[in-house]
Amino acid sequence: MLLLTLLLLPGLAGAQSPGKYSLEGEWKGPLTVPGGSLPIQIIVTELASGNRFAVLNVAPQRINRIPTLVEQHGDTVVFFAEQVGCRFKGLRTAENQLVGTWSQPGYQAALTLSFVPPPAAPPKTFRFPPPYRVQEVTVRNEADQISLKGTLTIPAGAGPFPAVALLSDWGPQNQDGQYGAYKLLGGVADHLTRRGVAVLRLHDRGVEGSQGQSALASPEDRVRDAQAALAFLRTQELLDAGHLGLLGHGEGGNIALLAAARPLPPAFVVTLAAAGLPGIDVLSTQLGLGRPAAVADTLLHQLQRRQNAENVATQQKIEKMRASGANAAQIQIQEEQQYLRQKIEEKKRLDALAKQQRPLLELVRQNLTDELAQKLVANALRQSTPGLPDSAYANAATRLTTPWVRTYLHFYPQRELAQVQCPVLLVHGADDVVVNASANLSVLEKGLKGKAVEARRLEGLNHFFQAPITEWPLIDGQPSPVFASAALDVIRTWIQAQAPPVK
DSSP: OOOTTOOOOOOOSSTTOTTOOOOOEEEEEEEEETTEEEEEEEEEEEOTTSOEEEEEEEGGGTEEEEEEEEEEETTEEEEEEGGGTEEEEEEEOTTSOEEEEEEETTEEEEEEEBSSOOOOOOOTTOOOOOSEEEEEEEEEETTTTEEEEEEEEEESSSOOEEEEEEEOOSSOOOTTOEETTEEHHHHHHHHHHHTTOEEEEEOOTTSTTOOSOGGGOOHHHHHHHHHHHHHHHTTOTTEEEEEEEEEEETHHHHHHHHHHTSSSOOSOEEEESOOOSOHHHHHTTTOOTTSSSOSHHHHHHHHHHHHHHHHHHHHHHHHHHHHTTOOHHHHHHHHHHHHHHHHHHHHHHHHHHHHHHHHHHHHHHHOOSHHHHHHHHHHHHHHHSTTSOHHHHHHHHHHTTSHHHHHHHTOOTTTTGGGOOSOEEEEEETTOSSSOHHHHHHHHHHHTTTSSEEEEEETTOOTTOBOOGGGOOEETTEEOOOBOHHHHHHHHHHHHHTSOOOO
16 A cells, blocks of 8 residues: 555544544545546555554546545544545445545535445546636736736635735746746645635746746835735735735745835735845855856756755665665664755855855945956856856856846845834744755844744745655655645644634
């Protein structure tokens, strides 16, 4: 059975709970859907502690190992897969079947689960619709005379709902804040909307029909985009105009704080890995000079690919250890040693990078003309790394003098924090190597001192708020990175605390 590296989820505490019996096994049954049926499979394992863990598999949709909560009260059994919004409640029969109802917002059907072979494969074209309203929208930034395309998702029900606009990190990104197959902002939007918070997410300038150019956009330009997003939300009838906020990842978090220091601010701000140190300090360990396409528009994508490759290599080694008979203690030691090695290697890389790049960035910051700055940078690179073609030095120097880099070198995140009056949630991953949590989180918290600010440093999470690969679900047979549930819970709970619940 597919039971490797599953999340441990709470069931009923205590092995001797009254009325408790074993549910261990594969519960299968055909779920009727428009156009046919889907074979539902739920695998349950009983643990010595008395808890249970379970996973949901829907093979035709290539969905595997989705963590599922198990509850049992007498003969009534409930399975709840929060990640995909599905719930089954059934009654156990003498024939060892669970007869009940499968439900999710907008769809409900009878379902019987038993130990029988799965039904014939249903049509693969069926997909459950999301359990909320989805609107394609256009947001007008009147100050800059541009329009931004995006999506507004609104929970089911009458409202009014609190709402949040999402702001992306460095470089041109689509509305999902996508890095390869990983949709950082898309995952946040889905999670919040399912739980009663409306979400607006926009394509950055120059992406998917949005006007303008991200490469030319300064933080001030992005603040005006954020203000336009808030103005749009204020026009929506189903939204609570008194509880409209901004949530930003990386640079987007800093943009949200700047917008909160201006007229017509948001009601609240959530930052995910926002910088507290000056821009030049952040960029000193990030650019990777002398390499092709290494500035903001591709930096995070490169980091994501490298971390994914490291995670896959570690997971493959662990799987080989399991196959050779290694026990749980040996595997845990291997995981801890690999984690420590990666941390040491990453620190060495960042220290070496800062030593090399800080002087080059200072040349750009201190010279106002691109021509002079490019000449000085190219000469410095030629001396430190001889033997490359002249075009390599020229290209690196050109990348360091783009409008975005020049602007970010003079960016001071603390400058307007004193003007922020709304509640702020600062969230950082402890394993973030792009914007170090220890160095940046305390600076932001200090700058917001006296305000309604809460700072959270979440262990084991990186700049993309991904948990270790051992906690990723399998999709299409491969570990698929997801936004860590611990971070989602922190964000959702805090946002809902800023607004009264919708009746």
